[in-house]
Amino acid sequence: MSEAPVGVFDSGVGGLSVLGEIERLLPRESLLYVADTGHMPYGEKSPEFIRERCAKVAQFFRGQGAKTLVLACNTATVAAVADLRERYPDWPIVGMEPAVKPAAAATRSGIVGVLATTGTLRSAKFVALLDRFANEVQVITQPCPGLVELIETGDLRSPALRLLLQGYVQPLLDAGCDTLILGCTHYPFLKPLLTEMVPADVVLVDTGAAVARQLQRLLSAGNLLNEGAAKPARFWTSGSVDTFRNVLPKLRNFSDNVHLFTL
Numbered sequence: 001m002s003e004a005p006v007g008v009f010d011s012g013v014g015g016l017s018v019l020g021e022i023e024r025l026l027p028r029e030s031l032l033y034v035a036d037t038g039h040m041p042y043g044e045k046s047p048e049f050i051r052e053r054c055a056k057v058a059q060f061f062r063g064q065g066a067k068t069l070v071l072a073c074n075t076a077t078v079a080a081v082a083d084l085r086e087r088y089p090d091w092p093i094v095g096m097e098p099a100v101k102p103a104a105a106a107t108r109s110g111i112v113g114v115l116a117t118t119g120t121l122r123s124a125k126f127v128a129l130l131d132r133f134a135n136e137v138q139v140i141t142q143p144c145p146g147l148v149e150l151i152e153t154g155d156l157r158s159p160a161l162r163l164l165l166q167g168y169v170q171p172l173l174d175a176g177c178d179t180l181i182l183g184c185t186h187y188p189f190l191k192p193l194l195t196e197m198v199p200a201d202v203v204l205v206d207t208g209a210a211v212a213r214q215l216q217r218l219l220s221a222g223n224l225l226n227e228g229a230a231k232p233a234r235f236w237t238s239g240s241v242d243t244f245r246n247v248l249p250k251l252r253n254f255s256d257n258v259h260l261f262t263l
Contacts, residue, residue, distance in 0.1 A: 002224050005030040005231070006215065007061035008070045009054070011040040012152050013244075014186030015072030016251050018096070019233070021212040022070070026219075030231040032064055034263055037239030041148040043117025043184070047079040050119075054080035058088065060236075060263065067224050068092040070215060072185050074116065078123040092218040098126060098183035099205040101133040106203045107179040111138045113172030116183030118143045140175050144168050144184070151186045154247035156193060165190060169197055182206040189251060236263040 006029050008019050019033055034057050036042075042050050054076050061069055069084070069091065071077045077095035085093050098120065103112045112134070120126055121141050130139055147168070150161040172180065180202060182188055188206045198204075219225045237244040241260050248254050 001067050002226050003030070003228055004065050004067035004224075005032045005234075006068050006070060007032045007034070007064065007066035008072050009034045009057050009061070009076070010036070010073040010185055011042040011076065012037045012148065012186065013154075013247055013251055014148065014151065014184060014189075015070075016248075017185050017188040017206070018070065018072035018208045018211050020252060021208040022215060025209075025212040026216055026225075028226045028228065028230050029219075030226065031233045032061065032066060033233060033235045034060065035235070035237045035239070035244060036263070037152065037237050037244060039238060040152070041117065042073060042075040042079075043119040043148065044145070045119070047119075050076055050079035051083055054084060055087070057263075058084055062088075062091075068094065068215065068218065070094045070211065071096060072211070074098060074184055075119040078120060078125045092222060092224075094211055094215050094218065096185060096207060096211060097129060098181050099207045099210070100129040100139070100181065103179045103181045103203075103205045104133050104137045106205060107137055109176050109178040110136070111140065111176045112179045112181065113169075113175070113177035114139060114141045114181045114183050115144050115168060115172075115187055116141065116181070117148065118145060120183055140172055140177060142168050142172055147190075148184065148186050151189055152247065154250035156189055156250070162193060165193060166197055169194065173198060173202070177202070179203045179205060232258055234259050234261070236261045238263045
């Protein structure tokens with residue numbers, strides 16, 4: 001089982017930011033990635049729909065022999081991680097959550113901004129995070145409809161993306177936020193653009209590295225860390241294979257030995 005792959009799942013290409021962190025921390029692990037681009041964005045979908053999709057992808061990964069599952073999507077984690085852990089109690093499952101705790105520790109002004117999808121911000125889990133970790137700070141939330149779709153094109157410098165992002169970020173800066181939580185796995189790809197928009201002392205916080213460390217802990221605890229060489233990553237998409245193939249090199253190192261399949 002230690003040589004079995006790790007399954008990583010997102011509604012689209014956003015989870016590639018988490019995949020990159022896993023590759024850096026655990027270079028020996030073989031990785032499988034599913035982008036459910038045929039049904040994205042999840043942020044505007046019902047919890048019932050998201051749970052159904054997550055169950056199908058989890059079953060697919062089980063069929064591929066994955067030794068663990070990483071839900072590299074905040075919205076999917078909110079909707080489905082509890083159900084998946086109940087369904088597969090013997091399967092290590094790592095979820096995502098907005099980085100409220102580290103952001104609350106990092107802020108100097110006491111005002112934290114959150115960029116996230118509508119689905120994440122309206123969830124009970126997010127409210128619970130605020131109650132647990134943000135009692136001493138003011139948290140200002142900003143839903144960001146449309147961002148995921150633009151990031152999915154792979155053009156991270158488009159005028160449309162810059163304009164939309166500026167409209168979401170500026171009110172948070174005007175309110176005094178000195179720390180911004182990137183509450184969707186797509187948003188770390190916006191860091192280069194964000195650094196041009198925000199003052200140098202504004203801290204950008206995401207949870208990709210923390211997820212990789214949690215995966216490492218779970219694999220180590222179960223004696224599942226791979227000691228051999230990693231196999232090339234494999235990718236599936238429920239959307240257009242050609243579109244995914246074109247976007248992939250813009251967001252990660254890509255070589256011909258990475259395979260694409262239609263889910």
